[in-house]
Amino acid sequence: MHLTEPDDIDFNRRSLLMLVGQMGLFGGLLWRLQYLQIEQAKIYKNLAEANRVDxxxxxxxxxxxxxxxxxxxxxxxxxxxxxxxxxxxxxxxxxxxxxxxxxxxxxxxxxxxxxxxxxxxxxxxxxxxxxxxxxxxxxxxxxxxxxxxxxxxxxxxxxxxxxxxxxxxxxxxxxxxxxxxxxxxxxxxxxxxxxxxxxxxxxxxxxxxxxxxxxxxxxxxxxxxxxxxxxxxxxxxxLTIDIRLQEFTRKRLGSRAGSVVVLDVHSGEVLTMVSAPTYDPNQLSHGIDNASWQKMVTHEKKPLLNKSIAGLYAPGSTFKMIVALAALEAEVIKTDEKIHCDGTFHFSDEIFHCWQKEGHGSMTLETALEQSCDTYFYDIAVRTGIDKIEEMAKRFGLGRPTGIDLMGEQGGVVPGRDWKRANYETQWWSGETVIAGIGQGFLLSTPLQLASIMAMIANGGRYITPFIAAPLPVYGTDEVATPEHLRLIRRALYRAVNRPKGTAYHSSLLVRGQRMAGKTGTVQVRRITQEERESAGGVIANADLDWRLRDHALFVGYVPHDKPRYAISVVIEHGGAGASVAAPIARDIMHHLLSLKPAPQPFVATNVEDA
Amino acid sequence: MNFHSLKALRNLNWALIYSILALGLIGVAVLYSVADSDFALWSLQHSARLGFGMILMFTIALMDVRLLYASAYVLFIVLLIMLIGVEVGGTRSMGAQRWLDLGFLRVQPSEFMRIGLILALARYYQTRHPLDVSKLQNLIMPAIFIITPAVLIFRQPDLGTSIMLVLTGLGVLYLAGVNWRYFAVGGVSIAAAIPFIWQTLLPYQKQRVLVFLNPEQDPLGSGYHIIQSKIGIGSGGLSGKGFGEGTQSRLNFLPEKHTDFIFTIFAEEMGFIGGIALLLLFVLVIFLHFNIIARLRNPFSRLCVGGMGWALFVYVFVNLAMVMGLLPVVGVPLPFISYGGTSLLTFLLGIGVVLCVERQSMTELPRS
Missing domain, CATH: 3.90.1310.10 (Penicillin-binding protein 2a (Domain 2))
Incomplete structure (x- = not known):
C-alpha cells in the first residue's frame, strides 16, 4: 500500500470536505429545530391549542x-x-x-x-x-x-x-x-x-x-x-303528474276511499294518481306523535296505502272487455250474433243472475257491453273457456305488477287451472268460469292495471308500461289484441257513455266536440243469498248496508272517443254503483283535463340514474 | 454457519449495526404512537421488515466483495430493465406509476436503483486511473449511469426520488475526484435550464415549489401541510408533549404522517431534546461511514461506502429540511424511521454493502 498516492490525498481531502459540509448542513437543521421548538415554541403552542381538525x-x-x-x-x-x-x-x-x-x-x-x-x-x-x-x-x-x-x-x-x-x-x-x-x-x-x-x-x-x-x-x-x-x-x-289535475281529483274524491289513475294512452305517462283518503307528508317529515301515527296505521280506510298500485279489487264489469276480446279471438261468437237475456243464466244446476232482474232481451256484443249485460258474458265466458280468458288477461298485464317506477306495487291475481291447483289444491270448476266472465270471483287487480288496460284498448292494442318519473323500457311492441276487435270494443264503450241505454249515459261529457267512452263496474263484496233475492224488499240497497259491505264502484274510460289520448280508472271503495258513483267522478276529472288551460305540456323525461 | 463466517460476523462493524438497529426501533416506537397506540397498524409491519432487512444486510455483509464487484453492472442493468418495466406495466398508486408487481412482492425499483447506481459508478472508477477521471470522455459513462434512471424515475412521475438519485450520483462523482469546475458548470447550466424544466413539471409539482416559496399563498391547500408540520414541531417545545401525547400530528391534517412527516410527530412528542438526540444518532451513522472510508484503499470500496453515507445524509437532510419548512415537499422518506418497505429495505441493503467492503478491505480488486 502506498499511502501517499496522489489520489489518496485527494480522496481524503474530498471526503473530509464532504463530511464537514454535511455537519454544517446538519448544524443548519439544528438551528432550525431550535428556532421552531425554542424561540417560536410559544407561538406554535398557542396555534396548536386552537388547532384541531374536524x-x-x-x-x-x-x-x-x-x-x-x-x-x-x-x-x-x-x-x-x-x-x-x-x-x-x-x-x-x-x-x-x-x-x-x-x-x-x-x-x-x-x-x-x-x-x-x-x-x-x-x-x-x-x-x-x-x-x-x-x-x-x-x-x-x-x-x-x-x-x-x-x-x-x-x-x-x-x-x-x-x-x-x-x-x-x-x-x-x-x-x-x-x-x-x-x-x-x-x-x-x-x-x-x-x-x-x-x-x-x-x-x-x-x-x-x-x-x-x-x-x-x-x-x-x-x-x-x-x-x-x-x-x-x-x-x-x-314527474309526469299534472298537479292541477291531481289537486282537482283529490278534492273531487273528498272523504271517499278509493283511487283515480289517469294515463296517457300512448306513452304510459301517469298524469294523475290519487289514493284517498290521504295524509299530509309535511306532518310526517316534521315528526309525528305516536298516537296520531297509530291512528293512521289502523284507520279502516287505510290512508297510508297507495291504493292505486297496492289496492286489490275485483275488476267486475270492467273485465268484460277482456272476456269479449278473448271470445272474439277464439271465434266462439260472431259480432252480430244475438244472445237472449231473461235476467238469469242457468249452468249446471246453478242459477247466475244478471244485474237487470227483468233481463236485457236480445243482446249483441256491442249492446251487451253498452248495457253491461251479465247474462251475455256468462254465456260467452263459458264458450271461450277460462284458459283463453286467462291468456288474454295476462296479455294486458293483469296478474303481475305493471313495472311503474314506484315501490310496493301489487300484481293482482288472474285465476286459471294452474293457479287454482297451486293455491287451493283443487281443480277449476266451470262455474268459476261463469263468474270470471263478469270480473268477479278470484280476479284481483289494481286501479293502475285497470287504467293501463283501458289505455291499451284505447291506443289500438300497444302494450304500455306506466311511469311517473323515468320512462322504462317497454316489454315489446307486440299488439295485445287485434285492432279490428278493439275498434268494436271502443264502439261499444262509446255507446255505454253516450247512448241513452248505456250504463254511464248520465255521465256523458262534451268538451269542444270531444266525448268520453268507458265502462262501469259494480263489484260485490258480499254474497247475495237466494233468500235475500226472493225476500219482500229484494236485494238490500247499498245505502242500507254497513259501509264495509257496500259494493265497490268502478269506472274505466278514455277521452276523446275518436282519437284516444287519456285513459282513466276510478275505483271507489264501498261507494255503491259504478254508474252512479264512479262514472260522474270520471266525467268531472276528464272534463277538467280537457278544459285545462294551458293543456298539459308534453313530457320529456329528464335523465335519471335508475334507483 | 461455519467457523469462518462466525468469525466474519464477529468482525463486522457492530457500532454501525447497533446504531442502525436503534434507528429502526425508534421508527417502530414512533409508528406505534402515530397509530394511536395500535401496534398492528404500522409498527408490526415495520418490525417485520426491519428483521427481514437485517437478515438481508448480514447476507450481503458476508458476501465475497469480488462477487459484489463483478455483479455491479449486471445489477445496474437489471434494475434499469425493471424501471422500464414499471414504465410499461407498473401499478399506478396515488397517481404515480412507481410499483412493479412481481406477484408476491410489490417493489419500487427506483429506490433500489440508488444502490445499483452507487455500485456501478464505484466499479467504473475502480477501472479508471485517478488522473483520468476528469477527462471529458470519462464523464460520458457516469453521466449515462445517472441520467438514464433519473429520467425514467422522473417520468413515473416521482420528482423526489429522481432528484435524490441525481444528488447521490453527483456525490459519488465528487468523491471520485471529478474536477470541481464541472460541478460549477453543471450548477450554472441547471440554473439556466430551470425555466425549461419548469415547463415540463406537472401541476402538482409546480404547486409544491410555489407553495414552498410562499406557504401562505395556499394556507388551505398544499401549504397547509407545511404550516401544520411546523405547528406540530414547534408546539413540542424543549421537552415535548410526551410519548403518545402529541395532539397535532395525530390529527388527520397530514396524510403522510406515518411516512414522510414522521419526524413531525417525533419532534412534537420528544421535543427539542429528542430531536437533537435523533439528529446525533444520524450524525453518528454518517460519521461511522467516513470513519470506515479512511481505512479503505481501493476506489470501489471507498466510493461504495462514501456513496452510501452520502445518500443517507441527503435523504435525512432533505426529509428534515422538508418537514421543518426549509425545502419544498418533494416526498422523501426519513431513512429507517418512515413507514415503507422499499425505503427501509434499500437502506439496510446499503449498510450491508458498507459492512461487506469494510470486512474485506484488504481484498485486492482488479484495476482495469
Missing part, C-alpha cells in the same frame, strides 16, 4: 321534484336544529339543565334527552330539538359560550307544497333506519326517503355528499373552515 360530512342539496309543468312538488327548507355532543361537556346533566333553561324544555323532554344521551357514544352528536324558531335559535347562539357541548346547526327539511295531493306519489322523508342505510348506503342527511318517489329515487335525489374540514378549538368550537366540498347536488326530478 372532518364533517355534509349532505348535498336534495334534488327537487316538480310536476310536468315544472310546478314544485317537493322542495328543501332549513330546519333549525340543536345537537348535543356529550364528550364536550364535563357535567352532562348540568349542561342539559342550562340548555333547557334557554329553550324552555319541559322536564319530561329533558329526561328523554338524558336517556338518549346515555345510549349514544360520547363523541356522537345527539339531536336535542329541531324546528326551532329563529327566536330560540338566536337565544341559543347568544348563550353559546356558557353552554358546553351544545351545537346548533341548520338541518334539512323537506317540504311538499301540495302535501296531501301528492302524498302517495312522493312519499315522505323520515329518520334513517339500519335497513334504509343497508339498502341505500349512509348519508349525512338527517332524513331518508320513506315511500313513493322519495324512496324509489333516493340515490339519485340525494346526490353525492360533500365534506367540510373545520379547524376547531379545544372545546370543539369552529375556529375556521379549512376546506369545503359541497358534494354533487342530487338530480332534480320532473
Amino acid at each position: 372532518f364533517r360530512p355534509v349532505a348535498a342539496p336534495r334534488g327537487i321534484i316538480s310536476d310536468r309543468n315544472n310546478i314544485l312538488l317537493a322542495d328543501n327548507d332549513y330546519n333549525l336544529t340543536v345537537d348535543f355532543i356529550p364528550e364536550q361537556a364535563d357535567d352532562i346533566e348540568a349542561a342539559i339543565a342550562d340548555l333547557s333553561a334557554v329553550l324552555n324544555l319541559s322536564p319530561a323532554h329533558q329526561k328523554d334527552i338524558l336517556k338518549r344521551i346515555a345510549r349514544a357514544p360520547a363523541f356522537r352528536a345527539v339531536e336535542i330539538d329541531d324546528m326551532l324558531s329563529w327566536d330560540s335559535f338566536a337565544r341559543l347562539h347568544l348563550n353559546l359560550p356558557y353552554l358546553a357541548g351544545v351545537a346548533p346547526r341548520v338541518g334539512d327539511l323537506r317540504i311538499y307544497p301540495y302535501g296531501k295531493a301528492t302524498a302517495h306519489i312522493l312519499g315522505y322523508m323520515g329518520a334513517k333506519t339500519k335497513q334504509d342505510i343497508a339498502r341505500y348506503g349512509n348519508t349525512p342527511a338527517d332524513h331518508i326517503g320513506k315511500d313513493g318517489i322519495e324512496r324509489q329515487y333516493e340515490k339519485a335525489l340525494r346526490g353525492r355528499a360533500g365534506a367540510r374540514q373545520l379547524e376547531v378549538n379545544a372545546r370543539g368550537r369552529t375556529v375556521r373552515q379549512i376546506s369545503n366540498n359541497d358534494g354533487t347536488p342530487g338530480n332534480d326530478l320532473r
Whole structure:
C-alpha cells in the first residue's frame, strides 16, 4: 500500500470536505429545530391549542321534484336544529339543565334527552330539538359560550307544497333506519326517503355528499373552515303528474276511499294518481306523535296505502272487455250474433243472475257491453273457456305488477287451472268460469292495471308500461289484441257513455266536440243469498248496508272517443254503483283535463340514474 | 454457519449495526404512537421488515466483495430493465406509476436503483486511473449511469426520488475526484435550464415549489401541510408533549404522517431534546461511514461506502429540511424511521454493502 498516492490525498481531502459540509448542513437543521421548538415554541403552542381538525360530512342539496309543468312538488327548507355532543361537556346533566333553561324544555323532554344521551357514544352528536324558531335559535347562539357541548346547526327539511295531493306519489322523508342505510348506503342527511318517489329515487335525489374540514378549538368550537366540498347536488326530478289535475281529483274524491289513475294512452305517462283518503307528508317529515301515527296505521280506510298500485279489487264489469276480446279471438261468437237475456243464466244446476232482474232481451256484443249485460258474458265466458280468458288477461298485464317506477306495487291475481291447483289444491270448476266472465270471483287487480288496460284498448292494442318519473323500457311492441276487435270494443264503450241505454249515459261529457267512452263496474263484496233475492224488499240497497259491505264502484274510460289520448280508472271503495258513483267522478276529472288551460305540456323525461 | 463466517460476523462493524438497529426501533416506537397506540397498524409491519432487512444486510455483509464487484453492472442493468418495466406495466398508486408487481412482492425499483447506481459508478472508477477521471470522455459513462434512471424515475412521475438519485450520483462523482469546475458548470447550466424544466413539471409539482416559496399563498391547500408540520414541531417545545401525547400530528391534517412527516410527530412528542438526540444518532451513522472510508484503499470500496453515507445524509437532510419548512415537499422518506418497505429495505441493503467492503478491505480488486 502506498499511502501517499496522489489520489489518496485527494480522496481524503474530498471526503473530509464532504463530511464537514454535511455537519454544517446538519448544524443548519439544528438551528432550525431550535428556532421552531425554542424561540417560536410559544407561538406554535398557542396555534396548536386552537388547532384541531374536524372532518364533517355534509349532505348535498336534495334534488327537487316538480310536476310536468315544472310546478314544485317537493322542495328543501332549513330546519333549525340543536345537537348535543356529550364528550364536550364535563357535567352532562348540568349542561342539559342550562340548555333547557334557554329553550324552555319541559322536564319530561329533558329526561328523554338524558336517556338518549346515555345510549349514544360520547363523541356522537345527539339531536336535542329541531324546528326551532329563529327566536330560540338566536337565544341559543347568544348563550353559546356558557353552554358546553351544545351545537346548533341548520338541518334539512323537506317540504311538499301540495302535501296531501301528492302524498302517495312522493312519499315522505323520515329518520334513517339500519335497513334504509343497508339498502341505500349512509348519508349525512338527517332524513331518508320513506315511500313513493322519495324512496324509489333516493340515490339519485340525494346526490353525492360533500365534506367540510373545520379547524376547531379545544372545546370543539369552529375556529375556521379549512376546506369545503359541497358534494354533487342530487338530480332534480320532473314527474309526469299534472298537479292541477291531481289537486282537482283529490278534492273531487273528498272523504271517499278509493283511487283515480289517469294515463296517457300512448306513452304510459301517469298524469294523475290519487289514493284517498290521504295524509299530509309535511306532518310526517316534521315528526309525528305516536298516537296520531297509530291512528293512521289502523284507520279502516287505510290512508297510508297507495291504493292505486297496492289496492286489490275485483275488476267486475270492467273485465268484460277482456272476456269479449278473448271470445272474439277464439271465434266462439260472431259480432252480430244475438244472445237472449231473461235476467238469469242457468249452468249446471246453478242459477247466475244478471244485474237487470227483468233481463236485457236480445243482446249483441256491442249492446251487451253498452248495457253491461251479465247474462251475455256468462254465456260467452263459458264458450271461450277460462284458459283463453286467462291468456288474454295476462296479455294486458293483469296478474303481475305493471313495472311503474314506484315501490310496493301489487300484481293482482288472474285465476286459471294452474293457479287454482297451486293455491287451493283443487281443480277449476266451470262455474268459476261463469263468474270470471263478469270480473268477479278470484280476479284481483289494481286501479293502475285497470287504467293501463283501458289505455291499451284505447291506443289500438300497444302494450304500455306506466311511469311517473323515468320512462322504462317497454316489454315489446307486440299488439295485445287485434285492432279490428278493439275498434268494436271502443264502439261499444262509446255507446255505454253516450247512448241513452248505456250504463254511464248520465255521465256523458262534451268538451269542444270531444266525448268520453268507458265502462262501469259494480263489484260485490258480499254474497247475495237466494233468500235475500226472493225476500219482500229484494236485494238490500247499498245505502242500507254497513259501509264495509257496500259494493265497490268502478269506472274505466278514455277521452276523446275518436282519437284516444287519456285513459282513466276510478275505483271507489264501498261507494255503491259504478254508474252512479264512479262514472260522474270520471266525467268531472276528464272534463277538467280537457278544459285545462294551458293543456298539459308534453313530457320529456329528464335523465335519471335508475334507483 | 461455519467457523469462518462466525468469525466474519464477529468482525463486522457492530457500532454501525447497533446504531442502525436503534434507528429502526425508534421508527417502530414512533409508528406505534402515530397509530394511536395500535401496534398492528404500522409498527408490526415495520418490525417485520426491519428483521427481514437485517437478515438481508448480514447476507450481503458476508458476501465475497469480488462477487459484489463483478455483479455491479449486471445489477445496474437489471434494475434499469425493471424501471422500464414499471414504465410499461407498473401499478399506478396515488397517481404515480412507481410499483412493479412481481406477484408476491410489490417493489419500487427506483429506490433500489440508488444502490445499483452507487455500485456501478464505484466499479467504473475502480477501472479508471485517478488522473483520468476528469477527462471529458470519462464523464460520458457516469453521466449515462445517472441520467438514464433519473429520467425514467422522473417520468413515473416521482420528482423526489429522481432528484435524490441525481444528488447521490453527483456525490459519488465528487468523491471520485471529478474536477470541481464541472460541478460549477453543471450548477450554472441547471440554473439556466430551470425555466425549461419548469415547463415540463406537472401541476402538482409546480404547486409544491410555489407553495414552498410562499406557504401562505395556499394556507388551505398544499401549504397547509407545511404550516401544520411546523405547528406540530414547534408546539413540542424543549421537552415535548410526551410519548403518545402529541395532539397535532395525530390529527388527520397530514396524510403522510406515518411516512414522510414522521419526524413531525417525533419532534412534537420528544421535543427539542429528542430531536437533537435523533439528529446525533444520524450524525453518528454518517460519521461511522467516513470513519470506515479512511481505512479503505481501493476506489470501489471507498466510493461504495462514501456513496452510501452520502445518500443517507441527503435523504435525512432533505426529509428534515422538508418537514421543518426549509425545502419544498418533494416526498422523501426519513431513512429507517418512515413507514415503507422499499425505503427501509434499500437502506439496510446499503449498510450491508458498507459492512461487506469494510470486512474485506484488504481484498485486492482488479484495476482495469
